[in-house]
Amino acid sequence: MDSNFIKVQSGFDLSSEEYESLIVLYQPLFAYPAMPLYLTLFQFSKISDKVCVDELKRTLQISLEESVQWRKELERFGLIRTFKGDVEEIMLVKPLAPFDFFQHSTYARLFSIVMGSKKFIDLSHRYRKEPLKNREEISESFDLNRLAIWDETLEQSFNKHDTGQTTVSYDVDGFFKRISIRLFPMELRTEATRGLISEMATMYQLNFSDLRAALFSATNFETKVFNEKKFRYSIERQFGTMKPDDVEDIYQLDPISFLKHIQGYDYVGTADKNLIQSLIKNFGFKSEVINVLIEYVLKSNDNNLVRAYVEKIASVWKRDKISTKEEALALIEKPVFEKSSGKNKTIKHHTAMPSYSEYIEIDEDVDGLQSEFEAFIKKG
Numbered sequence: 001m002d003s004n005f006i007k008v009q010s011g012f013d014l015s016s017e018e019y020e021s022l023i024v025l026y027q028p029l030f031a032y033p034a035m036p037l038y039l040t041l042f043q044f045s046k047i048s049d050k051v052c053v054d055e056l057k058r059t060l061q062i063s064l065e066e067s068v069q070w071r072k073e074l075e076r077f078g079l080i081r082t083f084k085g086d087v088e089e090i091m092l093v094k095p096l097a098p099f100d101f102f103q104h105s106t107y108a109r110l111f112s113i114v115m116g117s118k119k120f121i122d123l124s125h126r127y128r129k130e131p132l133k134n135r136e137e138i139s140e141s142f143d144l145n146r147l148a149i150w151d152e153t154l155e156q157s158f159n160k161h162d163t164g165q166t167t168v169s170y171d172v173d174g175f176f177k178r179i180s181i182r183l184f185p186m187e188l189r190t191e192a193t194r195g196l197i198s199e200m201a202t203m204y205q206l207n208f209s210d211l212r213a214a215l216f217s218a219t220n221f222e223t224k225v226f227n228e229k230k231f232r233y234s235i236e237r238q239f240g241t242m243k244p245d246d247v248e249d250i251y252q253l254d255p256i257s258f259l260k261h262i263q264g265y266d267y268v269g270t271a272d273k274n275l276i277q278s279l280i281k282n283f284g285f286k287s288e289v290i291n292v293l294i295e296y297v298l299k300s301n302d303n304n305l306v307r308a309y310v311e312k313i314a315s316v317w318k319r320d321k322i323s324t325k326e327e328a329l330a331l332i333e334k335p336v337f338e339k340s341s342g343k344n345k346t347i348k349h350h351t352a353m354p355s356y357s358e359y360i361e362i363d364e365d366v367d368g369l370q371s372e373f374e375a376f377i378k379k380g
Contacts, residue, residue: 036070096190
């Protein structure tokens with residue numbers, strides 16, 4: 001904020017539920033006391049689209065350096081977006097409603113760290129019920145180092161009270177850049193909608209035209225309501241039926257169609273669909289990697305897709321940065337075990353699949369032992 005004026009856009013009203021989300025959920029996570037800046041910008045935007053920087057600093061009783069820190073903190077949490085041009089512009093974004101906040105994989109975990117697991121569980125149960133042209137976005141991204149202390153124990157505890165998780169792999173920003181705000185307003189471009197678009201586009205390998213058609217067919221433009229269920233159902237019905245003949249490489253099928261093909265019948269159960277959604281949302285795998293994983297597990301696990309087992313393997317692949325079909329196939333073609341020899345024994349560790357136990361084998365000449373034993377018996 002180093003110019004005399006900044007432009008501020010909001011274009012929405014905050015509900016009581018969203019105010020509550022700001023105060024109770026977002027505010028404890030801020031590294032700087034940035035909440036007053038958001039609320040002040042929101043109120044100023046109702047008066048004028050231009051805000052005097054000096055007036056803003058006097059109102060908040062902060063320095064220029066503090067205002068920049070607070071602004072960047074709001075950017076990290078997706079509450080404002082900042083654009084650099086002839087005049088700096090700030091676009092305010094609606095906070096997530098409490099229910100959606102606890103579905104956000106990053107914010108929910110950070111809340112659990114900051115406020116403690118008990119507070120996280122109590123509140124999560126309670127709440128169960130376009131960038132402008134010629135502008136360069138300079139908003140700060142969320143700092144994942146804040147989750148540095150998150151470990152497997154915390155992950156297991158978190159998953160016991162799972163409220164939904166999201167990992168974006170599809171370029172939703174790029175998709176929305178090609179759609180006018182007048183056609184699909186900003187207030188409909190919520191975090192939940194963006195996550196659903198990413199999930200369905202990735203799962204069913206949709207191009208821009210098909211995805212836009214499904215989006216528009218599920219939107220009532222008069223009432224400005226987007227029907228998520230209709231959007232999901234129309235895509236599943238239309239695009240979940242690809243055949244091997246439709247693609248050059250069978251791994252190019254969307255994961256639902258691939259599973260139908262490999263199992264030999266068309267029905268895919270809800271549990272298997274949820275598993276595929278997890279591999280997309282939580283691990284960010286492309287369809288071809290998911291397909292290799294599905295095929296591998298079915299062949300090696302008696303045609304059973306056990307979610308905990310599949311996700312254990314997926315975690316290994318994620319840590320190994322597996323991102324293509326070729327890398328996945330190369331990994332599963334490795335020997336099942338690698339040896340690390342000691343003086344008297346060889347410890348074998350699983351490489352291609354996760355090991356649930358450690359295999360220990362005595363490194364001896366079994367044939368030689370048997371010969372000695374037979375000679376011993378002959379001698380009485």
